[in-house]
Amino acid sequence: MADYIIAIDQGTTSSRAIIFDKKGSIVATGQKEHEQILPKAGWVEHDAAEIWRNVQEVIGLALGRADLTRHDIAAVGITNQRETAVVWDKNTGKPIYNAIVWQDTRTQEIVDRLAADGGVERFKPVVGLPLATYFSGTKIAWILENVEGAREKAEAGDLLFGTTDCWVLWNLTGGADGGVHATDVTNASRTMFMDLETLEWRDDILEAFGVPRSMMPEIRSSSEVYGTAESSSLLRETPIAGILGDQQAATFGQAAFQTGESKNTYGTGCFLIFNTGEEVVHSKNGLLTTVGYKLGDGPTHYALEGSIAVTGSLIQWLRDQLGIISSAPEVEKLAEQVEDNGGVYIVPAFSGLFAPYWRPDARGAIVGLTRYANKNHIARAALEAVAFQTRDVLDAVNADAGVDLTELKVDGGMVANDALMQFQADVLGVPVVRPVVAETTALGAAYAAGLAVGFWNGLDDLSANWQEDKRWEPSMDEAERDRQLRLWRKAVTKSMDWVDEDVK
Numbered sequence: 315m316a317d318y319i320i321a322i323d324q325g326t327t328s329s330r331a332i333i334f335d336k337k338g339s340i341v342a343t344g345q346k347e348h349e350q351i352l353p354k355a356g357w358v359e360h361d362a363a364e365i366w367r368n369v370q371e372v373i374g375l376a377l378g379r380a381d382l383t384r385h386d387i388a389a390v391g392i393t394n395q396r397e398t399a400v401v402w403d404k405n406t407g408k409p410i411y412n413a414i415v416w417q418d419t420r421t422q423e424i425v426d427r428l429a430a431d432g433g434v435e436r437f438k439p440v441v442g443l444p445l446a447t448y449f450s451g452t453k454i455a456w457i458l459e460n461v462e463g464a465r466e467k468a469e470a471g472d473l474l475f476g477t478t479d480c481w482v483l484w485n486l487t488g489g490a491d492g493g494v495h496a497t498d499v500t501n502a503s504r505t506m507f508m509d510l511e512t513l514e515w516r517d518d519i520l521e522a523f524g525v526p527r528s529m530m531p532e533i534r535s536s537s538e539v540y541g542t543a544e545s546s547s548l549l550r551e552t553p554i555a556g557i558l559g560d561q562q563a564a565t566f567g568q569a570a571f572q573t574g575e576s577k578n579t580y581g582t583g584c585f586l587i588f589n590t591g592e593e594v595v596h597s598k599n600g601l602l603t604t605v606g607y608k609l610g611d612g613p614t615h616y617a618l619e620g621s622i623a624v625t626g627s628l629i630q631w632l633r634d635q636l637g638i639i640s641s642a643p644e645v646e647k648l649a650e651q652v653e654d655n656g657g658v659y660i661v662p663a664f665s666g667l668f669a670p671y672w673r674p675d676a677r678g679a680i681v682g683l684t685r686y687a688n689k690n691h692i693a694r695a696a697l698e699a700v701a702f703q704t705r706d707v708l709d710a711v712n713a714d715a716g717v718d719l720t721e722l723k724v725d726g727g728m729v730a731n732d733a734l735m736q737f738q739a740d741v742l743g744v745p746v747v748r749p750v751v752a753e754t755t756a757l758g759a760a761y762a763a764g765l766a767v768g769f770w771n772g773l774d775d776l777s778a779n780w781q782e783d784k785r786w787e788p789s790m791d792e793a794e795r796d797r798q799l800r801l802w803r804k805a806v807t808k809s810m811d812w813v814d815e816d817v818k
């Protein structure tokens with residue numbers, strides 16, 4: 315058997331291809347950012363055609379850097395930004411509109427319309443999700459209602475929907491020339507349309523959203539052979555054998571396979587996932603219920619999730635919109651030049667507030683400003699906002715689980731930031747632990763693909779690969795932690811109730 319697995323990580327900010335060996339170590343990486351298209355306040359789009367071009371390019375980069383060919387690759391795993399909706403014409407292979415990204419809030423009116431009959435929790439007992447702009451369902455509905463000719467084409471069976479895993483799989487397996495139109499259970503669980511118990515699309519919910527079932531991909535497990543790469547691909551004939559939404563992939567890559575295990579990933583947003591085993595658990599504290607993973611014909615593993623919309627993207631905002639840093643890592647230097655936040659708190663409710671608040675009416679707020687405040691305080695407050703939001707989610711997980719987590723496994727682009735990780739341990743009051751391979755998202759997809767083709771024999775092989783790299787112990791005294799949390803929560807209340815009829 316070939317000695318490597320390649321994982322394609324189609325993220326919000328960039329697409330990566332990462333080649334792993336049997337130990338789960340990274341052999342080579344290719345990465346390319348794609349454009350963030352921001353046509354109006356609250357709108358976030360990606361060009362799906364650009365994403366597919368980038369995916370092909372990064373596969374070439376990774377293979378080239380490792381000096382490997384497709385013959386060295388046993389299988390391909392795919393992981394992806396979840397919820398982001400691509401709708402394309404199955405005859406031409408062209409998207410009929412830009413992909414509407416998970417952070418996009420344009421569909422609030424559709425949410426309100428659907429919620430008018432039964433409230434935002436109307437479908438939650440079946441799909442685990444409240445009605446919110448975050449999930450794919452209202453994004454598909456928006457495209458069908460607003461793109462000229464889309465409704466007719468959809469009714470005629472000419473349009474396909476997919477999250478970006480499905481878009482990449484379809485293209486990689488031949489596109490309009492016989493591409494496989496499938497997604498996995500974890501991605502399907504983020505659409506609003508999948509029944510968590512039966513793992514099938516719900517016709518009544520599709521109908522309520524006005525989405526024809528013919529657009530929907532087949533729902534498959536997270537680890538099985540979906541198809542092989544088509545003949546013009548650098549990976550031709552290689553089996554595509556694993557798909558997991560990126561947060562579930564990170565949980566899998568952290569080897570958090572058992573009930574009660576968890577992880578928090580710090581990327582564009584932050585996502586804490588808590589494994590609830592084979593049981594569907596409904597949150598009483600603002601968390602989502604989602605599928606964790608399903609390997610082939612094996613049992614379905616479920617999870618509770620605390621999704622935070624804006625964390626790394628707040629650092630991008632400091633860089634791109636305010637211009638106070640020229641690269642993301644610079645934020646740490648800036649923040650460390652002051653002893654504290656100078657009384658400044660940032661609530662980055664750019665897309666409203668997600669877990670555990672679910673307040674679409676919230677917008678970003680910077681509070682506590684005095685003339686003393688400077689860019690260093692803003693940088694510090696931005697990092698602190700990431701940690702405070704995670705604390706709010708962890709409180710919800712602890713309340714739902716009925717036990718307190720004793721440490722937090724972390725990963726993602728932001729965990730390179732020492733100041734943030736130390737502050738995170740301080741405001742949580744529990745240690746924060748980073749594994750050697752912090753690219754757990756890609757690793758999780760590689761694991762799913764490798765298990766399907768016998769590259770790894772079972773979960774024990776994967777657990778044996780997990781190794782601790784660094785641990786941050788809490789060092790803040792309790793009174794100071796309580797004071798900071800009180801001020802943070804006061805700041806959160808200031809961001810709420812902002813959007814009304816005049817403010818979009």
Ligand SMILES: Nc1ncnc2c1ncn2[C@@H]1O[C@H](COP(=O)(O)OP(=O)(O)O)[C@@H](O)[C@H]1O
Nearest residue numbers: 325326327581582626627629642643726727731
């Ligand atoms: N050293 C750093 N300090 C703070 N934020 C960082 C640092 N390095 C990267 N980031 C942020 O992390 C994000 C990238 O992380 P990544 O895991 O690649 O995200 P994604 O998978 O969402 O594309 C970006 O939003 C960037 O602003």
Ligand SMILES: O=P(O)(O)OC[C@H](O)CO
Nearest residue numbers: 325326395396581582583
């Ligand atoms: O691409 P990321 O890492 O920001 O993850 C996005 C999430 O999947 C959105 O739910």
